Amino acid sequence: MTLEYPDALQRRIPEATVSRLPLYLRSLLDFSEREVSTVSSEKLAAATGVNAAKVRKDLSYLGSYGTRGVGYDVEFLVHAISQRLGLTRDRKAGIAGVGNLGRALVNYRGFGERGFRIAACFDSDPLKIGTAVNDMTVSSIDEIEASVCAGGITIGIIATPAAAAQDVADRFVAGGVLGILNFAPAVLTVPPEVTLRKVDLSIELQILAFYVGRDSGLIQAAIEAAK
Amino acid sequence: MTLEYPDALQRRIPEATVSRLPLYLRSLLDFSEREVSTVSSEKLAAATGVNAAKVRKDLSYLGSYGTRGVGYDVEFLVHAISQRLGLTRDRKAGIAGVGNLGRALVNYRGFGERGFRIAACFDSDPLKIGTAVNDMTVSSIDEIEASVCAGGITIGIIATPAAAAQDVADRFVAGGVLGILNFAPAVLTVPPEVTLRKVDLSIELQILAFYVGRDSGLIQAAIEAAK
DNA sequence: CTCTGTGAAAATGTTCACAGCG
DNA sequence: CGCTGTGAACATTTTCACAGAG
Numbered sequence: 001m002t003l004e005y006p007d008a009l010q011r012r013i014p015e016a017t018v019s020r021l022p023l024y025l026r027s028l029l030d031f032s033e034r035e036v037s038t039v040s041s042e043k044l045a046a047a048t049g050v051n052a053a054k055v056r057k058d059l060s061y062l063g064s065y066g067t068r069g070v071g072y073d074v075e076f077l078v079h080a081i082s083q084r085l086g087l088t089r090d091r092k093a094g095i096a097g098v099g100n101l102g103r104a105l106v107n108y109r110g111f112g113e114r115g116f117r118i119a120a121c122f123d124s125d126p127l128k129i130g131t132a133v134n135d136m137t138v139s140s141i142d143e144i145e146a147s148v149c150a151g152g153i154t155i156g157i158i159a160t161p162a163a164a165a166q167d168v169a170d171r172f173v174a175g176g177v178l179g180i181l182n183f184a185p186a187v188l189t190v191p192p193e194v195t196l197r198k199v200d201l202s203i204e205l206q207i208l209a210f211y212v213g214r215d216s217g218l219i220q221a222a223i224e225a226a227k
Numbered sequence: 228m229t230l231e232y233p234d235a236l237q238r239r240i241p242e243a244t245v246s247r248l249p250l251y252l253r254s255l256l257d258f259s260e261r262e263v264s265t266v267s268s269e270k271l272a273a274a275t276g277v278n279a280a281k282v283r284k285d286l287s288y289l290g291s292y293g294t295r296g297v298g299y300d301v302e303f304l305v306h307a308i309s310q311r312l313g314l315t316r317d318r319k320a321g322i323a324g325v326g327n328l329g330r331a332l333v334n335y336r337g338f339g340e341r342g343f344r345i346a347a348c349f350d351s352d353p354l355k356i357g358t359a360v361n362d363m364t365v366s367s368i369d370e371i372e373a374s375v376c377a378g379g380i381t382i383g384i385i386a387t388p389a390a391a392a393q394d395v396a397d398r399f400v401a402g403g404v405l406g407i408l409n410f411a412p413a414v415l416t417v418p419p420e421v422t423l424r425k426v427d428l429s430i431e432l433q434i435l436a437f438y439v440g441r442d443s444g445l446i447q448a449a450i451e452a453a454k
Numbered sequence: 455c456t457c458t459g460t461g462a463a464a465a466t467g468t469t470c471a472c473a474g475c476g
Numbered sequence: 477c478g479c480t481g482t483g484a485a486c487a488t489t490t491t492c493a494c495a496g497a498g
Contacts (some may be wrong), residue, residue, distance in 0.1 A: 016489055022433035040457065049414045052457095053491060060459055068458045068497045085433050086440025093432075100331030107327055110412055110429030113434070122312060154439065155432070179439035181432055185253060185337055187276045195438040197431055202337030204426050205320075205382075205408055206249035206312050209342070211422040212381065213313025213405035243467055244493095267479065280469055287481055295475045295480045 013084070017058045023048045024055070025081045026112075031074045040071035087115035094153045094177075095119040096141065096168040097160035098133050101183060105159055108133045116155075120147050124164065141168065148175025155179045162186040240311070244285045250275045251282070252308045252341075258301045259329065267298035311339045314342035321347040321404075323368065323395040324387035325360050328410060332386055333361045343382075347374050351391065371379040375402025382406045 013021075026083035027047040031039055041059070045052040059065065059072065062080050066072045082088050093111075095102055098121050105111065106118050121133055124141045131138055139147060141164075148156070148171075156172030158165050158180060172180055179195040182188055185203075190196050239399075240248075254274040258266055266284070272279040280404060286292065286299065289307050293299045309315050320338075322329055325348050332338065333345050347361055351368045358365055375383070375398075383399030385392050385407060392411035399407055407424040409415055412430075417423050 018437050019434055022430040028310045045274050047414065056458060066458050069456045085437045087433065087436060091436060100327055100334055104327030106427065108428060111432060114429065114433065116432060179435045181435050187274065195435060197432050197435045199426065201332065201335060201426065202341065202444065203249040204424055205338060205343060206314065206341065207246055208382065208406045208408050208422060208424045209314060209318060210245050285479060293480050296478045
């Protein structure tokens, strides 16, 4: 499925680890701002809500960058993680759909600050096209292909209703994006060379409902059993 | 860590399965709307982007509800999954922070339609307090405890800036919520009886960046190797 | 003596492959 | 026959526990 990486170049980082690196990065940036120069795996664990052994194993995939008896150098780690996540080069993203969610994403501090720049936004609503969002002019959905291609946009963000999502994805792909982040509650099909991730807000709430329901059931059961 | 569930009551459903149930549910609702009465694991797999063996194993945790040679009854499964996710009782949620993201969540079709009702919203900005969002009046953050308690709200959604998130969480907990869904980029502490889930928009983008970066590197390497 | 780095064990999750029901 | 349900094989992830560097 995946091509083999030339082994000398860099060790393969497990998926589970990759998904935690941004978490560590954020905490490390906090430490850095508070002028903390060194952290132990224990401290980083406390700050991120991950356990210490996992932190050490995760960081070990980046290389042996810690000092025994001391911990990790904050600045060094910030750099190493940013590097590995590919946040050092600055990436342009385009966003389709400037409803509430789209606007929330455009204004999201976290995006702009970490090597991402929202360089274009698109909508199908004639009333929105031509208006400004965060000092960007909203373009028509039809212009995605040309705009992505001409503007060197490598990432497409989809924040449209589900019905429009596949069309938008096809346009992003035609324009040549390398990755798509999909917020629409729809299953998309893209060619294998394009990386696709999805975030589904209502699914998260439903998962929460399961655990909430179960736990209150559990408590009921426990009360019952205690009688 | 977790209490043992009385075995007769219901089989324990693995976490990975729970996180896919809402996905199946959505597809099943689509089938239902299109008046499809029966689906095979293969069909459901295609519609959700999960593989068929996984679909069958997941559904088997709910019970043996399929018919061999035929498939699963759509309506029956919809009911069974809704039941297990605890979506049959109607739940009230409160939302703190009515910036762009908060408003996007309030208006999110997916929330209202599946047994959730956003029953209250809160903000700290005096300019927003008293205004209406989706025919709800925005209340002050200070009123969370009382409002949650009096209104029977069981779920708190946090869409505030990171700095306010822990305070809001404490208030939700004091008011008696059973679960919290956190969109703020902050690590929260809540008592163990409160279920906590988080969604971090910028982290998803960073994870995407990793795979995008790696794959374009891969392509480079492949070109190199082919020479 | 502290804290990393890591093998090895345990737990969790995924895929295979096929027996057997309808 | 077609398609579910599920043991058993395989893969990934987490946790443990400790040797050894500083």
